[in-house]
Amino acid sequence: MTCRIAVLASGRGSNLQALIQAQQSGLLGACIVGVFSDRPACAALAIAREHGIPVIAQSPSDFSSREDFDESMFNEIEAVQPDLIVCAGYMRLISERAVGRFKDRMINIHPSLLPKYPGLNTHSRVLAAGDREHGASIHCVIPALDAGPVIAQAKLPVLADDSSESLASRILEREHPLLVQCVKAISDGIVELSHGAIRWHGKPLRSPLLLNDADQLEAAQ
Numbered sequence: 001m002t003c004r005i006a007v008l009a010s011g012r013g014s015n016l017q018a019l020i021q022a023q024q025s026g027l028l029g030a031c032i033v034g035v036f037s038d039r040p041a042c043a044a045l046a047i048a049r050e051h052g053i054p055v056i057a058q059s060p061s062d063f064s065s066r067e068d069f070d071e072s073m074f075n076e077i078e079a080v081q082p083d084l085i086v087c088a089g090y091m092r093l094i095s096e097r098a099v100g101r102f103k104d105r106m107i108n109i110h111p112s113l114l115p116k117y118p119g120l121n122t123h124s125r126v127l128a129a130g131d132r133e134h135g136a137s138i139h140c141v142i143p144a145l146d147a148g149p150v151i152a153q154a155k156l157p158v159l160a161d162d163s164s165e166s167l168a169s170r171i172l173e174r175e176h177p178l179l180v181q182c183v184k185a186i187s188d189g190i191v192e193l194s195h196g197a198i199r200w201h202g203k204p205l206r207s208p209l210l211l212n213d214a215d216q217l218e219a220a221q
């Protein structure tokens with residue numbers, strides 16, 4: 001059965017675009033059934049519309065609390081009956097109740113090697129700390145920000161002349177295949193999320209999968 005994917009996005013939408021391309025090329029045997037946003041004017045929604053994907057946008061300022069906003073937004077998401085919800089640059093904390101409604105069905109992409117650097121400005125924080133390695137992570141969503149078990153990561157060396165802009169663009173290039181491969185692995189049943197734990201080929205995953213140079217996920221050594 002085709003995996004039904006709902007995407008949550010607030011901004012530029014390059015990760016959404018990567019998922020759409022993977023669906024169109026046949027790499028991803030899944031179907032993006034809706035794109036949902038808290039920013040009605042964001043580029044991600046325009047990308048979805050261009051591809052004929054249904055969109056729903058709601059402004060947080062029209063709601064009296066985070067819980068009310070999430071209740072309404074996640075009712076809309078539930079209506080498209082997603083098997084998987086992908087947060088791809090969704091810039092809002094999701095309330096505990098909404099996360100609970102979609103337990104084991106919601107993932108997020110974050111531009112750092114979690115658990116390092118949850119939150120914003122990850123690239124400049126990596127540079128300030130003098131780290132020699134940086135990357136991106138896909139993790140299961142739990143109520144705490146950028147926490148939750150990590151499914152897969154893409155790693156990159158930090159170069160001597162890197163700025164936060166150069167790091168951001170090199171990481172973003174790796175985010176796209178990382179997200180596509182992770183969504184593919186989940187929709188193909190190779191990665192299973194259950195009761196807050198991750199299984200890979202039927203076995204418990206002890207440490208995050210890694211995206212290799214051939215853009216494939218592999219077990220960490």
Ligand code: GRF
Binds near residue numbers: 009011110
């Ligand atoms: C990405 O860096 C993602 O990791 C972070 O927000 C950014 C979204 O980029 N959560 P885009 O909107 O997909 O281009």
